[in-house]
Amino acid sequence: MDRIKKEGEIRIPSGCAISGIISKKGNRFSGQTAIDSIRLMHDRSNGLGGGFAGYGIYPEYKDYYAFHIFYMDTIAKNECMSFLEEHFDLINLSKIPTRKIPSITDEPMIWRYFLSPLPTKLAESQLTEEEYVVRCTINVNAHIKGAFIVSSGKNMGVFKAQGYPEDVGEFYKLEEYSGYSWTAHGRYPTNTPGWWGGAHPFSLLNYSVVHNGEISSYDANRRYIEMFGYKCNLQTDTEVITYMIDFLNRKKNIDLKTVAHILAAPFWSTIERMDETKKLEYKYLRNNYESFLVTGPFSIIVSYQNGLMALNDRLKLRSLVVGEKDDMVYMASEEEAIRVIAPELDSIYYPKGGEPYIVELETEVQ
Amino acid sequence: MKVNLIQSEYEVIRDQSRCINCRLCEKQCSNGVNYYDKKLKVMLSEEWKCVNCHRCVAVCPTHALKIVKSDHCFKTNANWSKHDITNIFRQAQTGGVLLSSMGTPKEYPVYWDKMLINASQVTNPSIDPLREPMETRTFLGKKKLDIEYDENHNIITDTKPQMELSLPVMFSAMSYGSISYNAHKALATAAQELGTFYNTGEGGLHEDFYVYGENTIVQVASGRFGVHPTYLDAGKAIEIKMGQGAKPGIGGHLPGRKITKEVSKTRMIPQGSDAISPAPHHDIYSIEDLRQLVYMLKETTNYKKPIIVKIAAVHNVGAIASGIARCGADIIAIDGFRGGTGAAPLRIRDNVGIPVELALAAVDKRLREEGIRNEVSLVVGGTIRSSADVVKAIALGADAVYIATSALIALGCHLCRSCHLGKCNWGIATQIKELEDRLDPEEGAKNLVNLISAWKREIKEMMGGMGINSIEALKGNRLMLRGIGLSEKELEILGIEHAGE
Amino acid sequence: MQKITVNHMSFKQLNNIIRDDKEDTFDLDDVHGQRYIAAGMKNKQIKIKGIPGNALGACLDEGSKITVLNNCQDATGDTMNEGEIIVYGNCGDTAGYSMRGGKILIKGSAGYRAGIHMKAYKDEKPVLVIGDRAGSFLGEYLAGGIIIVLGLNQNGKCPVGNFCGTGMHGGKIFLRSDELPKDLPKQVVTRKANEEDIESIKDIINQFCCEFTFDKNIIFNANFYVLEPNTTLPYKQHYTAI
Numbered sequence A: 001m002d003r004i005k006k007e008g009e010i011r012i013p014s015g016c017a018i019s020g021i022i023s024k025k026g027n028r029f030s031g032q033t034a035i036d037s038i039r040l041m042h043d044r045s046n047g048l049g050g051g052f053a054g055y056g057i058y059p060e061y062k063d064y065y066a067f068h069i070f071y072m073d074t075i076a077k078n079e080c081m082s083f084l085e086e087h088f089d090l091i092n093l094s095k096i097p098t099r100k101i102p103s104i105t106d107e108p109m110i111w112r113y114f115l116s117p118l119p120t121k122l123a124e125s126q127l128t129e130e131e132y133v134v135r136c137t138i139n140v141n142a143h144i145k146g147a148f149i150v151s152s153g154k155n156m157g158v159f160k161a162q163g164y165p166e167d168v169g170e171f172y173k174l175e176e177y178s179g180y181s182w183t184a185h186g187r188y189p190t191n192t193p194g195w196w197g198g199a200h201p202f203s204l205l206n207y208s209v210v211h212n213g214e215i216s217s218y219d220a221n222r223r224y225i226e227m228f229g230y231k232c233n234l235q236t237d238t239e240v241i242t243y244m245i246d247f248l249n250r251k252k253n254i255d256l257k258t259v260a261h262i263l264a265a266p267f268w269s270t271i272e273r274m275d276e277t278k279k280l281e282y283k284y285l286r287n288n289y290e291s292f293l294v295t296g297p298f299s300i301i302v303s304y305q306n307g308l309m310a311l312n313d314r315l316k317l318r319s320l321v322v323g324e325k326d327d328m329v330y331m332a333s334e335e336e337a338i339r340v341i342a343p344e345l346d347s348i349y350y351p352k353g354g355e356p357y358i359v360e361l362e363t364e365v366q
Numbered sequence B: 001m002k003v004n005l006i007q008s009e010y011e012v013i014r015d016q017s018r019c020i021n022c023r024l025c026e027k028q029c030s031n032g033v034n035y036y037d038k039k040l041k042v043m044l045s046e047e048w049k050c051v052n053c054h055r056c057v058a059v060c061p062t063h064a065l066k067i068v069k070s071d072h073c074f075k076t077n078a079n080w081s082k083h084d085i086t087n088i089f090r091q092a093q094t095g096g097v098l099l100s101s102m103g104t105p106k107e108y109p110v111y112w113d114k115m116l117i118n119a120s121q122v123t124n125p126s127i128d129p130l131r132e133p134m135e136t137r138t139f140l141g142k143k144k145l146d147i148e149y150d151e152n153h154n155i156i157t158d159t160k161p162q163m164e165l166s167l168p169v170m171f172s173a174m175s176y177g178s179i180s181y182n183a184h185k186a187l188a189t190a191a192q193e194l195g196t197f198y199n200t201g202e203g204g205l206h207e208d209f210y211v212y213g214e215n216t217i218v219q220v221a222s223g224r225f226g227v228h229p230t231y232l233d234a235g236k237a238i239e240i241k242m243g244q245g246a247k248p249g250i251g252g253h254l255p256g257r258k259i260t261k262e263v264s265k266t267r268m269i270p271q272g273s274d275a276i277s278p279a280p281h282h283d284i285y286s287i288e289d290l291r292q293l294v295y296m297l298k299e300t301t302n303y304k305k306p307i308i309v310k311i312a313a314v315h316n317v318g319a320i321a322s323g324i325a326r327c328g329a330d331i332i333a334i335d336g337f338r339g340g341t342g343a344a345p346l347r348i349r350d351n352v353g354i355p356v357e358l359a360l361a362a363v364d365k366r367l368r369e370e371g372i373r374n375e376v377s378l379v380v381g382g383t384i385r386s387s388a389d390v391v392k393a394i395a396l397g398a399d400a401v402y403i404a405t406s407a408l409i410a411l412g413c414h415l416c417r418s419c420h421l422g423k424c425n426w427g428i429a430t431q432i433k434e435l436e437d438r439l440d441p442e443e444g445a446k447n448l449v450n451l452i453s454a455w456k457r458e459i460k461e462m463m464g465g466m467g468i469n470s471i472e473a474l475k476g477n478r479l480m481l482r483g484i485g486l487s488e489k490e491l492e493i494l495g496i497e498h499a500g501e
Numbered sequence C: 001m002q003k004i005t006v007n008h009m010s011f012k013q014l015n016n017i018i019r020d021d022k023e024d025t026f027d028l029d030d031v032h033g034q035r036y037i038a039a040g041m042k043n044k045q046i047k048i049k050g051i052p053g054n055a056l057g058a059c060l061d062e063g064s065k066i067t068v069l070n071n072c073q074d075a076t077g078d079t080m081n082e083g084e085i086i087v088y089g090n091c092g093d094t095a096g097y098s099m100r101g102g103k104i105l106i107k108g109s110a111g112y113r114a115g116i117h118m119k120a121y122k123d124e125k126p127v128l129v130i131g132d133r134a135g136s137f138l139g140e141y142l143a144g145g146i147i148i149v150l151g152l153n154q155n156g157k158c159p160v161g162n163f164c165g166t167g168m169h170g171g172k173i174f175l176r177s178d179e180l181p182k183d184l185p186k187q188v189v190t191r192k193a194n195e196e197d198i199e200s201i202k203d204i205i206n207q208f209c210c211e212f213t214f215d216k217n218i219i220f221n222a223n224f225y226v227l228e229p230n231t232t233l234p235y236k237q238h239y240t241a242i
């Protein structure tokens, strides 16, 4: 039989469900909440991928980069291990605990490392510490066959698998973790061979992105961002969006709101109606960052250490609801996914197309 | 005894039952094909002079005329075509270099026709271009990747000089001299109305057309005709012509007889003197010299104009373009070998250079590999025949396209490939007053505006089908293309997959 | 007058100062190869000490005068429109490329391709005077204007290199010399200068002599050849229209 190509070898578009929850005060809560929210949107996924990102989950190791890694086999593991040892100080390493779930099969080896760049190597590379970590991550994912770094940020981690998201949450025992923000994703790939790596969230350094929709600008975005040292191994929309956010926000120091206005730029007709200063600013953004424009339907939730950002495409072709209750903010594809965990909301809001909804922590997380 | 070796290629067929002997075809044919035979009292034709431009057919009030390909033939020979044989006759009789015009008529692969465009189904919605916003605005020039703020935390919005187009289609260089005043006027007015640009070509800018400056690209070629600071300042952008697709490596030579009073004024050379622009710029023998010319023009115009460097698509175009990008050029224009010309040695036109599709794919890829694609915009021309070609060019990686032959056809050109004779019956490639008068610049401009507006509608429709509502998202979006009937190697160069993959 | 010590200032910065300053007269000291000085500028009087870079006075416009006390590099006065460039030393290659008006006076010698593509139109007649010697391809593609080579240190020997007047199809070249170049193309005709010819260059030679303090009598007391295009023998690729 012909082997079906794995994700990364071909591009698999997919539809989905997303959800995000944050405590503005930085209070940590169990991953179970995220599971309960995403479970409600069961019908928006088809069992071919689910995942979660938790922030604030590793307070005891918050100064180290937490790498979650999938290994397809021991050869990959050995190769990756020696790469890591060559480039990092390994503070701690362990298998990520999981429980057996009948619907989740074919699992790779799933490992977690806490590490920091080797000072000598870092100095030699002449890169910033973050850039060093990014390059190493991209390097492993592009060059070590069978190894995949799922997440690489500090005090955060991504847990994903092939299966329905609620099963994935149970598989990873997420009820045992607590964090101040969580995002969740249920996937509906339109092609069969969804795989573990291709599930969401997609993460790089401290960013992680969950996404719903299929963008039409994919190859324009991909071919552009790859100019700057990124490599789109998975060929997913989420991956390319994450890289663009990393480039603009982290490397070019452009604030997230402006980044949102680059990715989901207002229409020219809207820009023409702005006052003169703003008109020039938006024209500048559309003109200079033209190849970062994302078209086609999408709603995304971007997590980073200080908060969450929800963003819709400029035509708002995907649904997205935001609810607030006390210091908690909830974002989801469907209102019910919020109501199920927070029946009484102070307010409910439907972000407009291209309008970012940004929630930041009010206090420094301890 | 005079032996006639070259037989007419076309026959003028006149339905005598319809012909009313009005002699209009006689008056309208600048090649003197049609005449009235007083004795026989009928219109007759000297068909061997006919270039098949359809002027007579189009003006005949009783539709009595048609031009057909002569079925006169040589003995069948798969190796020696009629053209091969007659061209040898011609050269044996004259010792001359074969001269022709417009783009090559030879059957080379047209890659535009071997690429298919995608459309969305189910997983991703198409967009209705009539009701939803659909944007084609395009900026050409260097793109910044950094944002700086002023003291009020407003974005400092200066950019390097750029061009703003309402859609990614411009009229490419055709000099005043090679085409008529009226043709230039039609192009200039249409460009203004459409919010795009026309290009002066290397013949300077007629004083009447300075008013179209905001929509003008002024060209500087090796001969520097009509080039002076006011000229350089007159346009929105300056194009350095290094080469032309139809005749890479060959310069221009407008014979003295075409340097009429007005042309002389514009080119700033005496009436009747030859206008020679050799292939090389004599201050550019190497890439660093190009840099010098680029910066000389930038300094002269105080960095207010983007500089376009136009080259012919040739074998090593990727590396050449990368060199140009590093020379400070803001825009690179690549002209494919099927592009048109007012006159070119036939063998060069038909044999030198490469198709623009391959050149574009190679250049776009190369510039991305080197991480400098944002440093220059890419404009491609030669030949773009329809809105579908435009969409494919953008998806392959172009920022905009140049059209010339399509624009001339909109003005009435019938592609008779006789521009070099200077007797264009449609008033385009001529400086003969009475012929020129046949082209009404207002009407011409209207036709151009119609054509480009129609293309714009079609482009939007195709974009909508792909679920793309702004042209930027199509740029370099090669996933939107699939090859059909192409080899592995061709697909690899084009950077696309085959249909069905 | 504005005095500027240029040193290693960028050409862009230097031109910005010259362009934006209300002052019209500048003394540039210690110039180190800055390119495009005064490119496209009007009504500026500039004196240069040190070596200006390539394309000095490119596209120079009316009312401007540049005086260089030392040597110049390549493409001096490229596409110059009007004004004057006076060089006390030598010039590199392609001095006066595509000049369409104004004057360039060089006390010393010029390199290759001086005066290439010079063009004249109506009152605009570019003039290029070279005091000593010119390199090869002098006046290549010359379409209009006047080039004068004085051969001041040549003792009557031909003051130009090879391929003089290649592609020339307009304008005039004056050579102060007892002999003609040996390889003139057949499209160039030569003759000894007559009185009318000499009259036509009197003013410019006078200016040259004033500028560089030469005795004009010595200059005129020598043989001048005039090179012109042969209009009966145009350059013509032999074409066969199809």
Ligand code: SF4
Binding pocket: B012, B028, B029, B030, B031, B032, B033, B034, B049, B050, B051, B052, B053, B054, B055, B056, B057, B067, B425
């Ligand atoms: S050259 Fe044109 S106008 Fe003349 S006969 Fe032929 S088709 Fe008619």
Ligand code: SF4
Binding pocket: B053, B101, B102, B408, B412, B413, B414, B415, B416, B417, B418, B419, B420, B423, B424, B425, B426, B427, B428, B429
């Ligand atoms: S421009 Fe005129 S001469 Fe040239 S091909 Fe078109 S119709 Fe023929």
